[in-house]
Amino acid sequence: MTDAHTDANGTMSSSRLSQFEAEVAKLKVTGGGANPERLGSQWGIGLTILGFVIAIIAWWSALDAKGDNAAVSALRAEIFGFIGIGVAIVGIVIWARNSITRYLRYWIIRLVYEQREQTEQLVQALRDSK
Amino acid sequence: MTSMQAVPTPDATDDEVPILQLAAVRAGYGRIDVLHGIDLELRAGEVFALLGPNGAGKSTTLAVCSGQITPSTGGMFLCGRDVTGVAPDALARAGVCLIPEGRGIFPNLNVLENLRMATFTGHSFSQVLDLAFAQFPRLGERRKQTAGTLSGGEQQMLSMARALATEPAVLLIDELSMGLAPIIVEELYEHVRRIAASGLSILIVEQFAHEILGLADRAGIMLHGRLLHTGPPASIADELADAYLGAEHETPAAHPSQ
Numbered sequence: 195m196t197d198a199h200t201d202a203n204g205t206m207s208s209s210r211l212s213q214f215e216a217e218v219a220k221l222k223v224t225g226g227g228a229n230p231e232r233l234g235s236q237w238g239i240g241l242t243i244l245g246f247v248i249a250i251i252a253w254w255s256a257l258d259a260k261g262d263n264a265a266v267s268a269l270r271a272e273i274f275g276f277i278g279i280g281v282a283i284v285g286i287v288i289w290a291r292n293s294i295t296r297y298l299r300y301w302i303i304r305l306v307y308e309q310r311e312q313t314e315q316l317v318q319a320l321r322d323s324k
Numbered sequence: 325m326t327s328m329q330a331v332p333t334p335d336a337t338d339d340e341v342p343i344l345q346l347a348a349v350r351a352g353y354g355r356i357d358v359l360h361g362i363d364l365e366l367r368a369g370e371v372f373a374l375l376g377p378n379g380a381g382k383s384t385t386l387a388v389c390s391g392q393i394t395p396s397t398g399g400m401f402l403c404g405r406d407v408t409g410v411a412p413d414a415l416a417r418a419g420v421c422l423i424p425e426g427r428g429i430f431p432n433l434n435v436l437e438n439l440r441m442a443t444f445t446g447h448s449f450s451q452v453l454d455l456a457f458a459q460f461p462r463l464g465e466r467r468k469q470t471a472g473t474l475s476g477g478e479q480q481m482l483s484m485a486r487a488l489a490t491e492p493a494v495l496l497i498d499e500l501s502m503g504l505a506p507i508i509v510e511e512l513y514e515h516v517r518r519i520a521a522s523g524l525s526i527l528i529v530e531q532f533a534h535e536i537l538g539l540a541d542r543a544g545i546m547l548h549g550r551l552l553h554t555g556p557p558a559s560i561a562d563e564l565a566d567a568y569l570g571a572e573h574e575t576p577a578a579h580p581s582q
Contacts, residue, residue, distance in 0.1 A: 211368060214343070214493035217418035218402040221410050306430065313431035313472030320473075 231296040238289025245282025249275045341404040343368045343525045344389060344420075344494050349398035351388050357396065358384045360549040366494065369523040373536040373557070375564065376546035382529040383425055385546070386496045389527060390422040391415040402494075417445055421492035425499040427483040431472025435463055438471050438482055442489040456485035459515070477508035484515060495519070497528040501535070509535060533564055 252275035259267035342365040352358040358381045366372050374382050387393040388400060391412035399408045407415070416422075429438050442452045457464035460481045466474060471482055480500065487495060500516065501509040513535045520526055520539055530536045537543060537557040544554040545563055553563050 210491070210493060211343075214419045215403045218405050218407065221402075221405075221407055221414050221418055309430075309432045310472070313470070317473050 231292040231299070234292030235289050235296065238285045238287070238292060241285025241288060242282045243285070245278045245280070245285055248278030248281060250278075252278055340367060342366055342401070343403055344527065345401040345404075346385070346388065346395075347399045347401065349385075349388055349395045349400065351384060351393050351395040351398075353384075353393075358549050359388065359395075361398070362388075362549075362551050364544065364551060364554075366525050366527050368525055370541045371520045371526045371528065371539055373533070373540035373543040374527065374529045374546060375533050375536070375543060375560070376531070378531060380546040381549040382531075382546050383498055384549075386422060386498050386527070386529055389494075389496055390420060392422075413444075416490070419491070419493035420496065421487045421490055421494070422496040423483050423487045423498060423500070425502055427479045429471045429479055429482050429486070432470065434470050435467045435474070435482060439463075439486055439489060442486045445490040447489065447491070452489040455489040455491070459488055459519075460485045475508075476504045477512065480504065480508075480512055481515070484512070484519075488519065493525065495524050495526045497526065499529060499531060501530065501532055513539065533561070537561060 252271045252273075256268045256271035256275070259265075259271065344364075344366040346362050346364040349359055349362045349364075350357050362381075362385060364372075364374075364385070374385060376382050384393060388395055391407075391410055391414070394409050399406050401407065402415075402418070402420070430441070436453070439452050439456050440449055442456075443449055447455075462478060463482055463485055466478065471479060474482065497516070500512055504512070516526070516528070517539050528536060528540070533543075537560065540557050542554060543557045543560040545552045545560060553560060
C-alpha cells in the first residue's frame with residue numbers, strides 16, 4: 195500500500211481496485227483444472243496406448259498384405275505404423291513431463307516441510323541449551 | 325472437479341459488487357466435503373471476520389478463496405467475475421494474497437531471502453524491502469537473521485510483510501494468533517488494524533474472537549462447514565458462545581441473506 199495506491203482518506207485507491215478488476219478480467223478460467231499434471235499424465239498414457247494400438251494394427255495389416263497390391267498395402271501399413279509409434283512417443287513425452295513435474299512439486303513441498311521441521315528442532319535445541 | 329453447470333451467479337440486485345464472493349460453495353479434500361454450501365461476500369475495503377471452533381471449515385474456506393481448493397459445486401467470484409477453478413498462482417498475481425496458518429515462511433532462509441519471494445508479482449526487490457520495512461521496522465534490524473530463529477511474533481510479521489509487499493487487493497489471513505502469546509497477538513492485530521484502515525479488503529479467520537471482533541466490519545460464524553450467522557460483530561458476539569459450546573441452531577438464519 196504505497197501512497198500511489200492509498201488516497202488521502204487512507205482508503206485503497208480506486209486505481210488499485212481498477213487494476214485488480216483488470217487483472218481479474220485477464221484471468222484464464224480453466225473450469226476446474228485443479229490437478230493439471232494428473233490430467234496430463236492420463237492424456238500421456240492414453241496417447242501411448244493409442245499409438246501402440248495403431249502400430250500393432252498396422253503391423254498386422256502389413257503381415258496380411260497379399261495379392262497384386264501387397265507392396266502398396268504394406269507401405270501404407272508401414273506409414274500407419276510410424277504414425278502410431280510417433281503418437282506413442284508423444285504420449286510418453288507428455289506422461290514423463292507431467293509425472294516429473296508432479297514428482298518435483300511433491301518433492302519440493304516435502305523438502306520445505308522437512309527443513310522447517312529441522313530448523314524448528316535446531317532452534318528449540320539452541321534455546322534449551324541456554 | 326468444478327461443476328460446469330448451474331454455478332450460482334452473484335446477486336445482481338446489489339448495487340455494490342463484492343470484491344470477493346463465494347456462492348453455494350461445496351468443497352473438501354478428495355471425496356470428503358468439508359464445506360456444505362457456503363455463501364459469503366467480502367465488499368471492497370471491508371474487514372470480514374470468519375469465526376468458529378476448530379474443524380468448522382474456516383481454513384478450507386480460505387483455501388477455496390486463494391484457489392488452492394477448487395469447489396466441487398458452487399462458484400467463486402472476484403469483482404463479479406466467475407473465477408472458479410483459476411490456479412492459485414494466477415490469483416496471487418492478480419492480488420489475492422493468503423497469509424497461511426503457521427506463517428508459511430522459509431525457516432532456513434534469512435529475512436531478505438524470504439522477502440525476495442514476494443517479487444513474483446513483478447515488484448522490484450528494493451520496492452518489496454521498502455514496503456516491508458516501512459510496515460515492520462523490526463524486520464529491517466534483523467534482515468540477515470535466519471527466519472526460523474526469529475520469535476513467533478517476528479515470524480508472523482515476516483509473513484505479513486511478505487504478503488503486504490505484493491500490494492494485494494484482497495488479503496486472506498488464517499489464524500494470526502496461532503501459537504503466540506496474547507501480548508504479541510495484540511501487537512499483530514494493531515498492525516492489522518492499520519492495514520485495514522488503508523482500505524484493503526481483508527477476510528480474516530480466527531478461532532479466538534476477542535481481538536478480531538473489535539476491528540471487523542462484519543463477522544460470520546462457521547460450524548460444521550456451514551456459515552450459520554453473518555452480521556455486525558455486536559450481533560455475532562451473542563451467538564459465539566453457543567457455537568463454541570456446541571449448541572445446535574435450527575433457525576432461519578442458518579442461510580442468512582447477505
